[in-house]
Amino acid sequence: VLAVFASAWMSLDWSYAWSQHVAWFEKVTGPAVPDEGTWADIAGLVAPLTKHFGVEVPRLAFTILRIGSALGCFIACWLAALHLDRNRAVFCLLSLSILWVMLMNPRTEGNTYAVLGPIAGGLLAMVVMAKRPWLIVLMSLVCFGLMFSREITGETNFWIRPLCALLCVGVVATLWRGRWAREAQFVSSLEPLPARHEV
Numbered sequence: 001v002l003a004v005f006a007s008a009w010m011s012l013d014w015s016y017a018w019s020q021h022v023a024w025f026e027k028v029t030g031p032a033v034p035d036e037g038t039w040a041d042i043a044g045l046v047a048p049l050t051k052h053f054g055v056e057v058p059r060l061a062f063t064i065l066r067i068g069s070a071l072g073c074f075i076a077c078w079l080a081a082l083h084l085d086r087n088r089a090v091f092c093l094l095s096l097s098i099l100w101v102m103l104m105n106p107r108t109e110g111n112t113y114a115v116l117g118p119i120a121g122g123l124l125a126m127v128v129m130a131k132r133p134w135l136i137v138l139m140s141l142v143c144f145g146l147m148f149s150r151e152i153t154g155e156t157n158f159w160i161r162p163l164c165a166l167l168c169v170g171v172v173a174t175l176w177r178g179r180w181a182r183e184a185q186f187v188s189s190l191e192p193l194p195a196r197h198e199v
Contacts, residue, residue: 041162102115149161
């Protein structure tokens with residue numbers, strides 16, 4: 001590592017080498033504090049409301065929210081692994097992890113929500129199989145919002161996709177109750193994972 005670091009100084013123009021190191025440091029540290037409300041994360045969802053009511057949310061509040069929600073996500077995944085059947089536990093772990101990244105990464109772009117597409121589509125398929133009309137409507141709207149966020153408002157927005165992600169969190173949370181998930185034959189339609197002692 002030190003050799004690679006030192007190789008930049010083999011250039012005869014040391015001032016250029018120094019300027020590149022400074023530019024690197026600025027690039028690394030600058031994006032760590034993006035403007036809140038200009039990305040498709042939780043701050044982008046909250047920003048229109050705070051601007052409307054003239055409230056300024058300190059950056060520290062979002063940092064605390066991100067840390068707290070990470071801990072909550074970890075605990076939820078841990079409990080899912082302990083108390084849910086294996087297939088629902090794995091689905092919860094995958095879903096909550098992706099949803100946390102979408103909502104809490106301070107530089108989530110709209111295109112990043114393509115990662116959420118399979119989860120939203122899977123949830124929609126599950127509620128269709130369970131024949132739950134209100135969840136079918138909700139998840140259809142979520143999938144539509146994820147796909148056509150810009151077309152809905154006619155301009156770039158940073159709140160529709162995070163809102164859809166929050167709605168997905170709510171639907172994933174209902175997997176804990178299990179009834180509609182079992183009605184969707186989600187568990188029985190998948191090959192069960194091996195028990196822990198068989199892995």
